[in-house]
Amino acid sequence: MIPAPFRHITVETVEEALAALVEFGDEARLLAGGHSLLPLMKLRLATPAVLIDISGISGMDTVQVDGDHLLVGALTRHRTLELSDLVAREAPLLGHVAGLVGDPQVRNRGTIGGSIAHADPAADLPCALVALDGVVGLRSVTGAQREVRAEEFFTGFWSSVMEPDEMITHFRIPRTGSAGWAYEKYTARAQDWATVAVACVAGRVVLGAMSDTPLRASAVEQAIASGATAAEAALTAHEGTNPSGDLRASAEYRAHLATVLTERVLLRSGYGI
Amino acid sequence: MSTQEWTKAVTVTVNGRRETREVEHRTLLVHLLREQLRLTGTHIGCDTSNCGACTVILDGAAVKSCTVLAVQAHGHEVTTVEGLSGPFDGLSAVQEGFRQEHGLQCGYCTPGMLMASTALLSEQPDPSPEQVRHALEGNICRCTGYEMIVRSVRWAAEHSDGATP
Ligand SMILES: Cc1cc2nc3c(=O)[nH]c(=O)nc-3n(C[C@H](O)[C@H](O)[C@H](O)COP(=O)(O)OP(=O)(O)OC[C@H]3O[C@@H](n4cnc5c(N)ncnc54)[C@H](O)[C@@H]3O)c2cc1C
Ligand code: FES
Ligand code: FES
Numbered sequence: 001m002i003p004a005p006f007r008h009i010t011v012e013t014v015e016e017a018l019a020a021l022v023e024f025g026d027e028a029r030l031l032a033g034g035h036s037l038l039p040l041m042k043l044r045l046a047t048p049a050v051l052i053d054i055s056g057i058s059g060m061d062t063v064q065v066d067g068d069h070l071l072v073g074a075l076t077r078h079r080t081l082e083l084s085d086l087v088a089r090e091a092p093l094l095g096h097v098a099g100l101v102g103d104p105q106v107r108n109r110g111t112i113g114g115s116i117a118h119a120d121p122a123a124d125l126p127c128a129l130v131a132l133d134g135v136v137g138l139r140s141v142t143g144a145q146r147e148v149r150a151e152e153f154f155t156g157f158w159s160s161v162m163e164p165d166e167m168i169t170h171f172r173i174p175r176t177g178s179a180g181w182a183y184e185k186y187t188a189r190a191q192d193w194a195t196v197a198v199a200c201v202a203g204r205v206v207l208g209a210m211s212d213t214p215l216r217a218s219a220v221e222q223a224i225a226s227g228a229t230a231a232e233a234a235l236t237a238h239e240g241t242n243p244s245g246d247l248r249a250s251a252e253y254r255a256h257l258a259t260v261l262t263e264r265v266l267l268r269s270g271y272g273i
Numbered sequence: 274m275s276t277q278e279w280t281k282a283v284t285v286t287v288n289g290r291r292e293t294r295e296v297e298h299r300t301l302l303v304h305l306l307r308e309q310l311r312l313t314g315t316h317i318g319c320d321t322s323n324c325g326a327c328t329v330i331l332d333g334a335a336v337k338s339c340t341v342l343a344v345q346a347h348g349h350e351v352t353t354v355e356g357l358s359g360p361f362d363g364l365s366a367v368q369e370g371f372r373q374e375h376g377l378q379c380g381y382c383t384p385g386m387l388m389a390s391t392a393l394l395s396e397q398p399d400p401s402p403e404q405v406r407h408a409l410e411g412n413i414c415r416c417t418g419y420e421m422i423v424r425s426v427r428w429a430a431e432h433s434d435g436a437t438p
Contacts, residue, residue, distance in 0.1 A: 001320050005279055008298040008344045038340050039322050041299075051298075055345070079334070103411025104389070105325060108334040109341065191323075191410040 003041035010053045014169055017054050018141040021165055024050045030167060031055065032075060032114040035106050060169065061111075063087055070094075072171040074113025074137075078125075082107060090175040093201045097128040097183050103191045113168045116153070119160045119213070122193040124185065126154060127208035129171065130216065131199035137170040138162060147172065154213035176202050180269035184261040188248055195248045196257040198237070200265040210241040210258055220262055223272075230272035234263035283347040287312065288356030296343045303327045303338035305346070306353060314354035314384050318413070325412030328385035329353050335392035337411070354384035357391065360435035367391050367429040376425030378416035385412050390426045399430050 008031075011017045021028055027049040031037060040046040054060075060073040063086055070090050072081070081087050081098035088095045101107055101115070101124050115125040116136060129136075129150040136153045139145045140163065153160050162168070181201035185194045185208075197208030198217075203224065205217040219240070223233035243254035266272045284293040287310060294309045306312045306329070318326030320339055327339040330352040338351075359365035367390045370376065377383045386409065393400060393408040400408065405426045406419070414422060 002301065002304070003299045005297070005299055007278055008281075008342065034342065034345065035322070035340060038342070042320070042339075053345070103325070104392070104408055105328060105335050105337045105411040106322075108331075108336050190406075 001042040004047045032111040033109040035110040036118040070173045074168040078107035093181040122209040127214040130214045131206040135172040140166045157212040182265040182268035198261040200269045230266035237262040286350040300343040302341040305343040326385040328388040370425040370428035374425040376422045382414040
């Protein structure tokens with residue numbers, strides 16, 4: 001399968017990328033690792049006329065400490081996060097989850113910026129970013145910069161508050177250090193998107209693939225805070241969720257998985273014992 | 274747009290040789306390799322980024338060449354199965370391991386398996402069978418049931434010094 005014809009342009013700076021986004025408007029898409037966009041283009045589910053290749057922008061693929069946060073460049077590959085000692089020490093959930101995305105070949109190409117921009121409710125990094133209470137750093141052609149909490153970034157299936165003339169430049173992720181954390185991803189095959197995923201870190205619990213965005217399990221968090229056991233708290237995991245039924249699982253089975261996986265992450269994170 | 278705007282010249286170092294070709298912007302790396310450079314060892318299995326038959330090594334990292342544009346490889350280094358070689362009568366330890374342990378039946382997945390295994394061993398010279406299985410999660414084999422493939426990679430790890438069996 002071959003994508004529909006398009007023009008590929010490379011940019012070297014964020015400014016050039018944003019200028020190109022404005023110049024080509026609706027016709028254009030940014031290209032980072034290409035591991036969500038190219039499969040869609042090969043299926044002709046996406047047919048952009050112009051691809052603005054941002055993968056060569058330098059300095060956007062690093063992880064640094066910035067006060068209480070890690071500053072993660074949008075072009076940082078899953079593989080880099082997976083192998084980073086700094087990430088393992090300061091935000092271990094992030095490195096662990098990055099290592100569960102797809103397979104090694106996918107992790108060698110895919111970037112955190114692409115994964116968050118793509119906003120798939122079954123994807124791993126969006127779920128982890130909300131659990132970590134991370135912040136998405138955006139920039140537009142006017143030079144305007146804004147930071148949006150991950151929790152407020154995702155608005156629906158494959159959609160977010162990002163405007164067409166904006167791009168993600170970085171993420172700011174709290175250094176959770178030794179706070180208890182765990183991630184459970186249930187997949188039917190060795191390598192797959194989550195049927196259901198649950199992330200827990202520092203008392204925050206987030207469900208993946210249980211709605212059209214990653215969803216905070218507020219009832220679970222409250223139950224734990226008021227002294228419930230993990231099993232009791234997990235029974236509330238499906239509250240406020242809206243799972244779909246598909247080939248992977250029925251909605252009922254997803255709700256059941258959410259309960260089982262929530263109990264596991266709570267216990268492994270040291271809550272509700 | 275004139276047709277010129279749909280094509281550009283890319284220069285890629287493939288198996289140590291600098292190759293320059295005119296490609297359409299939408300040309301996939303696997304098509305540049307197979308159709309323009311006639312390196313047909315790299316296979317297309319699923320064409321949907323799932324099977325890993327098209328795996329090549331790009332700047333040291335295993336990637337699925339059906340999910341990389343040829344233009345994205347411009348200025349980079351690619352190793353395909355044709356570029357593997359070593360002390361085992363010309364074969365690398367990984368290739369010889371697949372021979373010794375019968376790591377293939379029909380052979381369709383094999384080039385991808387060889388490249389993913391080669392990338393694994395360059396990062397992790399002595400992986401456990403469990404680690405081999407995880408590292409090959411992106412490569413599907415419909416014949417072997419994987420057991421012999423895992424043994425082949427272990428064989429390669431045990432014979433990295435090139436000592437003949
Ligand atoms: C076989 C396979 C298995 C996979 N399995 C999983 C899995 O188990 N879990 C999982 O979570 N994901 C999985 N993925 C998806 C993978 O994580 C992708 O890498 C990721 O979703 C997209 O990142 P990318 O850099 O490749 O983005 P691209 O494909 O380049 O871009 C994706 C989208 O984001 C936009 N974009 C990219 N960068 C930016 C930016 N900086 N600012 C604004 N917009 C931007 C693009 O315009 C495009 O719309 C899988 C993919 C494949 C092919
Ligand atoms: S052909 Fe590339 S992954 Fe199957
Ligand atoms: S040997 Fe036939 S697919 Fe692997």
